[in-house]
Amino acid sequence: MKAADIGETPDESSADVARSLQDLRSRSGATYADIAMRIAALRVAAGVSPSAARVARSTVFDAFKADRARLNPALVAEIATVLGEDDAAVASWRERATKAALVRRDPAPHSEKRPQVATDLPAAATLPPLTAPATTARAGWWERHSVALILLTVCIAANLLGHRFVSALQVPLFFDMMGTAIASIALGPWHGVLVAVATNVVGMALSNPASIFFTAVNVAGALLWGYGVRRFGMGRTVLRFLLLNLLVAFVCSVIAAAIIVFALSGTSHHPLDDLARSWMALGQGLLPAVFSSNLVTSVADKLIAGFVTLVVLGSLGPVADRISLPRDTVFRRLQAPTRATARAHGPQRTRTLET
Numbered sequence: 001m002k003a004a005d006i007g008e009t010p011d012e013s014s015a016d017v018a019r020s021l022q023d024l025r026s027r028s029g030a031t032y033a034d035i036a037m038r039i040a041a042l043r044v045a046a047g048v049s050p051s052a053a054r055v056a057r058s059t060v061f062d063a064f065k066a067d068r069a070r071l072n073p074a075l076v077a078e079i080a081t082v083l084g085e086d087d088a089a090v091a092s093w094r095e096r097a098t099k100a101a102l103v104r105r106d107p108a109p110h111s112e113k114r115p116q117v118a119t120d121l122p123a124a125a126t127l128p129p130l131t132a133p134a135t136t137a138r139a140g141w142w143e144r145h146s147v148a149l150i151l152l153t154v155c156i157a158a159n160l161l162g163h164r165f166v167s168a169l170q171v172p173l174f175f176d177m178m179g180t181a182i183a184s185i186a187l188g189p190w191h192g193v194l195v196a197v198a199t200n201v202v203g204m205a206l207s208n209p210a211s212i213f214f215t216a217v218n219v220a221g222a223l224l225w226g227y228g229v230r231r232f233g234m235g236r237t238v239l240r241f242l243l244l245n246l247l248v249a250f251v252c253s254v255i256a257a258a259i260i261v262f263a264l265s266g267t268s269h270h271p272l273d274d275l276a277r278s279w280m281a282l283g284q285g286l287l288p289a290v291f292s293s294n295l296v297t298s299v300a301d302k303l304i305a306g307f308v309t310l311v312v313l314g315s316l317g318p319v320a321d322r323i324s325l326p327r328d329t330v331f332r333r334l335q336a337p338t339r340a341t342a343r344a345h346g347p348q349r350t351r352t353l354e355t
Contacts, residue, residue, distance in 0.1 A: 012096065012099070012100055013100055014070055014071045014097070014100040014101065015066040015067065016100065017071055017076070017093075017096050017097055017100045018063065018064055018065060018066045018071065019066050020096075021063065021064055021076065021079060021080075021093075022064045022066075024080070024083055024085075025064065025079075025083060028083045028084060030082075030083060032057050032060045032061045032064075033057050035060045035079055035082055035083070036055050036056065036057045036059075036060045038082035039053075039055050039060070039075075039078045039079070039082055040053045040054050040055055041053075042078060042081060042082055043055075043078075050318075051318065051321050055075075059075070060075075060079070063075055063076060063079060070100075070101045071097040071100060071101065072097070073094045073095075073097035073098045073101070074094070076093050076094060076096075076097040077090050077091075077093055077094040077097075079093075080093040080094075147319060147322045147323055148187055148191070148323055151182070151183065151186060151187065151323065152183055152187070152191060152194065152195060154179070155178075155179030155180065155182050155183040155195045156179055156195050156198045156199055156202070157179070158178050158179035158182075159176045159177065159178065159179040159180060159195065159199040159203075159218075160176075160199060160202060160203060160206070162174070162175030162176050162177075162178060162179075163175065163176040163199070163203055163207070163211075164207070166270075166271075167207060167208075170271050171271065172271040172272055172275065172297055173297060173300060173301045173304070174297065174298070174301045175301065175304075175305075176199060176203070176218070177196075177218055177221050177252075177301070177302070177305050178304075178305045178308050178309065179195050179199070180192050180195050180196050180199070180218055180221055180222045180225070181221070181222075181225045181305050181306065181308075181309040182308075182309050182312055182313065183195040183222070184221075184222045184223075184225040184226035184229075185225055185226065185229045185230070185235065185309060185313060185325070185326075185331070186313055186316075186320075186323050186324075186325050187323055187324060188226055188230065188324060189222055189223050189225070189226020189227050189230070190222075190226070191226075192221075192222030192223070192225060192226050193219050193222045193223065195222065196215065196218035196219045196221070196222045197215055197218075197219065199218060200212055200214060200215040200218055201215075208269065210264060210268070210269060213259050213263050213264065214256065214259060216255055216259065217252045217255050217256045217259070220248075220251055220252055220255055221248050221251075221252055221302075224244070224247060224248045224251060225244065225248060225309075228244045228247070228248075229241070229244070229326060229329060230326050233328075235326065235329040235330055235331065236328060236329060236330065237330060238310075238330055241306060241310065241330060242303075242306070244306075245302045245303055245305070245306035246299065246302070246303075248302050249295065249298040249299045249301070249302040249303075250295065250298075252294075252298050252302070253291055253294040253295040253298045254291065256268075256294045256298070257287060257290045257291035257294050260290050260294075261286055261287050261290055266286050266290065272293045272294060272297045273293075275293035275296065275297070276289045276290045276292075276293040277289075278293075279292050279293055310330070310331065310334070313325060313331040313334075314330075314331050314334030314335060315334075315335075316331075316335065317335060320332065320335060
């Protein structure tokens with residue numbers, strides 16, 4: 001559509017512009033979700049970072065409401081661009097939204113902050129075509145959940161590989177809860193529970209049927225790590241996180257000892273059985289000996305799992321913004337120096353390539 005066809009009228013209000021914008025959307029057949037996704041792509045193409053380029057569907061929807069007190073001219077211009085308007089028409093839409101705000105004479109909000117949007121936007125022809133609503137919904141779902149699904153899969157694989165490593169080399173550790181810790185802290189305690197259950201079910205099928213008994217141990221660790229960091233602030237400092245890992249080791253040892261003694265007749269078919277027999281040779285009973293051997297092993301195991309979790313989550317970078325990793329934690333603070341270094345060295349790398 002050309003600028004002359006837009007039908008600009010003198011002293012039109014924000015409601016008039018919004019109704020005209022709604023007519024444009026109706027003719028294009030685009031959904032609000034379509035428009036939001038295309039605006040994000042438009043901003044990324046203009047040099048805005050993907051996280052800052054996102055625009056909520058509700059924000060787009062509000063721009064079309066006739067009872068809206070004022071319009072954001074930059075957003076109106078972006079909507080016009082992604083709906084196929086040419087440059088002259090886009091400029092006219094921006095001017096209409098600006099004049100409408102003056103006509104209404106509504107005071108600007110005191111501290112309204114909007115993302116900075118580049119004025120030199122790429123042409124709509126360079127954007128991907130509008131998709132059908134069902135396709136858009138599927139793409140949006142995958143965009144929101146892809147990182148979480150990939151992380152869950154990697155966490156389950158890490159637990160199983162750790163379990164196989166211990167079985168093959170007879171190492172007196174467990175190494176089957178590192179993925180549980182990562183998923184619980186990065187995604188939430190019940191995501192960690194999912195990893196825990198999947199680990200023990202698959203472990204039972206692949207190697208040791210007794211693995212199913214220790215599902216409760218893995219689930220307890222998931223809940224303690226997840227709620228400890230996300231609800232009780234045990235990830236705000238390294239010291240707190242260290243204490244949380246010790247608590248996980250203690251609780252897991254209590255549950256594991258009960259399972260070994262009362263469900264498995266005192267034998268877990270694990271290298272720590274030898275350590276338990278050593279404690280019994282010193283005069284301890286079966287339950288104290290099993291608990292002592294589990295506690296010694298579990299403390300070392302959970303401290304290693306905690307360190308690996310700290311390194312992995314502290315190295316996620318921009319990926320952390322796409323999952324629900326808590327912000328006020330040591331994991332987020334570990335990412336800050338990495339990002340600052342990348343920003344500091346980025347221009348130098350560019351100059352080196354140019355020379």
